[in-house]
Amino acid sequence: MYTLGIETSCDETSCAVLSGLKVLSNVTISSLKQHKKYGGVVPEVATRAHLKNIDKVFSAALHEAKISLKQIDLIAVTHKPGLIGALVVGLNFAKALSLGLDKPLIGVDHLRAHLFAAFLDGSRKIEFPFIGLVVSGGHTDIYLVKDFHRPKLIGATCDDACGESYDKVARVLGLGYPGGPVIDKIFDEKEKNAFKFKCGRKELDLSFSGIKTAVLYKKQELEDQGVLKREEMIRLVSSFQGAVVEAIVDTVRDAALKYKVKTVVCGGGVAANRYLRAQLIERAADLNVIIAPMRYTTDNAAMVAGLGFYLYNRGFKNGPRLKAQAR
Ligand code: KG4
Numbered sequence: 413m414y415t416l417g418i419e420t421s422c423d424e425t426s427c428a429v430l431s432g433l434k435v436l437s438n439v440t441i442s443s444l445k446q447h448k449k450y451g452g453v454v455p456e457v458a459t460r461a462h463l464k465n466i467d468k469v470f471s472a473a474l475h476e477a478k479i480s481l482k483q484i485d486l487i488a489v490t491h492k493p494g495l496i497g498a499l500v501v502g503l504n505f506a507k508a509l510s511l512g513l514d515k516p517l518i519g520v521d522h523l524r525a526h527l528f529a530a531f532l533d534g535s536r537k538i539e540f541p542f543i544g545l546v547v548s549g550g551h552t553d554i555y556l557v558k559d560f561h562r563p564k565l566i567g568a569t570c571d572d573a574c575g576e577s578y579d580k581v582a583r584v585l586g587l588g589y590p591g592g593p594v595i596d597k598i599f600d601e602k603e604k605n606a607f608k609f610k611c612g613r614k615e616l617d618l619s620f621s622g623i624k625t626a627v628l629y630k631k632q633e634l635e636d637q638g639v640l641k642r643e644e645m646i647r648l649v650s651s652f653q654g655a656v657v658e659a660i661v662d663t664v665r666d667a668a669l670k671y672k673v674k675t676v677v678c679g680g681g682v683a684a685n686r687y688l689r690a691q692l693i694e695r696a697a698d699l700n701v702i703i704a705p706m707r708y709t710t711d712n713a714a715m716v717a718g719l720g721f722y723l724y725n726r727g728f729k730n731g732p733r734l735k736a737q738a739r
């Protein structure tokens with residue numbers, strides 16, 4: 413069975429073809445460069461880029477998977493959450509295909525798809541329950557997952573999302589956008605305690621807005637003492653990332669303990685972070701930690717197709733009335 417996945421919730425236009433859970437193609441065009449000068453995603457710019465690129469990624473995904481239009485059996489599309497204009501582009505494309513080809517359509521929740529990314533290519537067996545950790549540019553969510561259609565939100569950020577805090581810290585330090593990959597690259601574990609930063613935490617909820625301000629103040633203080641040298645920049649960034657990763661890993665461990673769950677599944681853009689990946693495995697050694705493979709951490713259509721296929725096999729599907737939902 414061939415599933416076509418479509419993802420347009422933010423700044424990545426992506427189409428993928430899966431055979432069962434095996435990824436045959438996963439083609440993405442990002443409009444990231446066009447947003448760089450604004451320091452964040454501009455919805456209107458992203459929407460126009462989706463309109464321009466969706467045909468291209470669709471044709472390329474079919475070509476790479478070596479299948480024809482008529483061989484598509486199921487169409488899975490992200491319909492929530494995301495930028496509304498951006499979502500509508502992918503959703504309407506999916507609806508038109510579904511009607512034109514007379515093939516079933518299934519709407520997929522983007523955040524659940526980030527978790528499903530851990531199971532693509534059939535590399536891991538899907539077993540419930542698990543603690544699901546979604547760390548992305550828009551979300552920092554912790555779920556108790558008893559099945560993919562009914563995850564229970566048990567923790568979240570009270571303010572900024574984790575990826576958003578990486579982006580904001582990188583911006584105040586003049587490191588460019590997006591901040592996650594840059595900070596990941598220059599992070600030095602030996603410097604993670606150079607400055608005392610801390611994330612806010614209350615039970616299973618987190619807060620990242622205070623630490624962002626603390627980094628800004630520390631930067632200003634260092635600048636007042638002279639020019640901010642590269643070594644100090646590395647200390648700042650490393651102390652920031654050290655605190656963020658510690659808070660996330662602590663919270664996930666507490667969630668597993670509270671709900672007596674042995675497995676943790678992690679996905680989303682920030683799950684690409686090398687230190688977070690290493691710490692999850694090291695500090696949660698008593699748990700079964702499953703992290704989405706690197707190539708499926710940032711937004712992609714393979715994870716959408718995978719979850720769509722999974723849900724369709726459990727009797728879920730949607731019709732042409734399926735709506736895009738921003739939140
Ligand atoms: O999941 P994603 O591609 O889009 C959303 O659904 O939001 O996540 C994008 C976020 C950005 O904030 C980016 O800075 C962050 O993921 N990110 C990283 C890394 N790569 C991307 N954060 C930390 N370390 C990384 N290596």
Ligand code: ZN
Pocket residue numbers: 522526548549680681710711
């Ligand atoms: Zn995402």
